[in-house]
Amino acid sequence: MHETGLYYELSPEKPAGRGRAARKENCGERLTVVFTVNADASDRMEPMFIGPGKLPEPTEELDTDSRNFHYQNNKRAWMTPVMFQDYISAIDTRMRDEGRYILLLVSTAPSHVALGLELTNVRLEILPSPMEPLPISMQTSMQPLDAGLIAAFKRRYRRYHMLYALDRFEAGRQDVFHVEQLQAMRWARHCWKQEIPEEIIRKCWAATEILVPKPNPETMAAFESIEEDIDKEICDTVSALEILRPLPIDEFVNPRDENTGIHCAGLEETDFIFTVPDNAGNETKPNSKKTSPNAADGAKQQVIMPPTELTPRLQELHARIEASASSAAAAAASGLGLTPSLTTITTGDSTSTATGSVEDVLGLSSSATKSVDGPATNEQLIECFKVLLPELDRLRFDDHTKKSIRTTFRKLKETAEQQALDRKRGITKHKPQAHQHSQFQTQVQMQEQQAQALQEMQQLQQQQIQQMHQQLMMQPDQQAQAMAMAAQASQIGENTVL
Structure with a gap:
């Protein structure tokens, strides 16, 4: 589970000035998006969006794909401890209903407060931050979403945005980079759920070496080639927009300050004065009534988007x-x-x-x-x-x-x-069967050995019987011979006396 900021109206042109106002005009509005996915990519959870204001009520005319966003809001569109605990508790409830037990990896952040959480089917592991003294290129992230997965998501979102902007540019529209918040959310969900291949998710998990060894260089090169092709497509689209001073592609895909200030360590009443975007994308008057932090963070909204403008590209x-x-x-x-x-x-x-x-x-x-x-x-x-x-x-x-x-x-x-x-x-279903089979074989072998020993004894007994029979058959001859010898000896004795 990991959060990221998303400047959904970001212009690919370098800001005209260095001030905060120039940067704000170039970046536009920001959402915070929460992603959660498992190691084999079989459970890609719905993203949670945190925006600056409430969304319109559902209407019946819109397709089902535009329904049921997981959306929460506060004035600064940041993650708070209450939102975090509510999100983790919802995952725990789902795992309990499905009879699953999971280890959930979460990065260290001010809003990630586990104190007071009572979880039955989720073990929460807060990962340490990377070592600050090392250069960024040498730092290894233990967070799979931070190991290239969020970058893959943003790359696909920027491609959508630039193709949309080019169609508006060729149609002579003003403010070609403007995007409605709801439309941006729909693009973001589509990119996350439909356009990121499962192989990239597994590769990013493998890159952390938490579960499996790092992918071989050939596999890494194949995935990098896919991402480079999307980068080239974005650059070609930006060139067609006739941007005079374009941002470098890496800075455009992942702006440096996009994730700055997306976490809040505490709660303040002023953070929960909501603004409601109207159909034209303009903000109406702030609500005079302040909502309590607990009520604001605890409320999940089922929201409906207006039909998305599908331009030709x-x-x-x-x-x-x-x-x-x-x-x-x-x-x-x-x-x-x-x-x-x-x-x-x-x-x-x-x-x-x-x-x-x-x-x-x-x-x-x-x-x-x-x-x-x-x-x-x-x-x-x-x-x-x-x-x-x-x-x-x-x-x-x-x-x-x-x-x-x-x-x-x-x-x-x-x-x-x-x-x-x-x-x-350590006990597969085949092991008991194999064990029973080996026991049966042992018993058969023992029985065969016993039968062979019995047969040998019978043969020995038969030999002994034959020897005894032969001896008995020879006894009459021996007796006659003895009697003849005795008679002969007696006759010799008589002759000697005479």
């Missing part, structure tokens, strides 16, 4: 990203063997899929034979499903197949989690 970007995702999903479906086995049949306006169980196709059911050509492990299957699930609608599977695919994915995840848990405990 943003539509093109969306189409490019969706085409890439659809292509990857189609490849995943083909790899799983779903495309040839569950064929799509189009009849008029409706589409249907040939009946069949996804588990049967994958060889996971008891009645099915596992495919030799398919993915060999649950982990490989899960990776394919993660690519496939977001694009099910575009692949035109019918509702029955979609449900079957989601059910199979859930079962695979549960099995993989149970196997991982068993491995951690």
